[in-house]
Amino acid sequence: LKADKGINFPETNMNINGLTEKDRKDLAFIVKNADAVNLSFVNQPSDVKELQKELEKHGASIGIVLKIETRKGFINLPKILLQAMQTYPLGIMVARGDLAIETGWENFATIQEEIMRLGEAAHVPVIWATQVLESLAKKGVPTRSEITDAALAQRAECVMLNKGQYIVKALKTLNEILVKMQSQQKKRQTMLPKLKNNESLSLIYAGPEKLSKKN
Incomplete structure (x- = not known):
């Protein structure tokens, strides 16, 4: 185990609160100097509610970014969003490093897509990370x-x-x-524009004669 590395227990239900004592102390600085706070390893709505209460104590109205990086967090994401949407601004981060390990490499592509869809349905911006x-x-x-x-x-x-x-x-x-x-993609919608690259590459490989005729 190296520095700045962690251990994942994807199939273990670990009853750990969303905020540590250090987190609570750090919030005093964050609310004065930041526009938003990342909530790492959010697993359930109560984690968000706990952060919201702490922000209220500081009289702060900064944004929250939900870092979805555990299996439990992904499963509970709809409920987490309902709680978190009481705060504005709000964002979702697809924290792909831990999330891929937690959910399995073969599942990760579809899970990533589902998070994007949930964000779009809830009108909550999504951050593509890792x-x-x-x-x-x-x-x-x-x-x-x-x-x-x-x-x-x-x-x-x-x-x-x-x-x-x-x-x-x-x-x-x-x-x-x-x-x-x-011009190619808007959210999950493919735009199907004119194939410009295909035409330009054809002219390059056709040689100078065809290129001069085109011009």
Whole structure:
């Protein structure tokens, strides 16, 4: 077990409260300096209610981001949302690192989709997080699967990048990908635009003669 690493017990029902004593102390600083607070490992509506009560004690009206990263949190998400929607602003983070381990790799793709659908149905913005363009941010070169993953993030309202030596390059690349995807995808709806890339690539491979005729 290395530093900053955790252990998952996906099939264990651990009765742990949503907030620790350190969390309660940290809130005093958060409400004065932040616009929103992430609620990590939220498992049930009572976790959200506990945070809401603490925010009320501070007289704060900052937003809450629900980090869905456990099996229990995913199963209870509809009920969690009903409780959390008493707070505005509100967001959902698909915390894909722990969530994939908790729910199983073979299930994760559909679970990710269901979270997106629940967010859309509830009109709650969704944050697409964990390992987005991670190789690019850390090593300067993305993998092919990272590019398609970043493109799929167009369906969310927000995308979160992790830190890295090449984070500025990753940010610019992500922006370019998402801008181009706007004509292809809107939330879960495929836009079916004209095939522009197909035509431009055909002209390139056709040679200069056909290109000059086209112009």
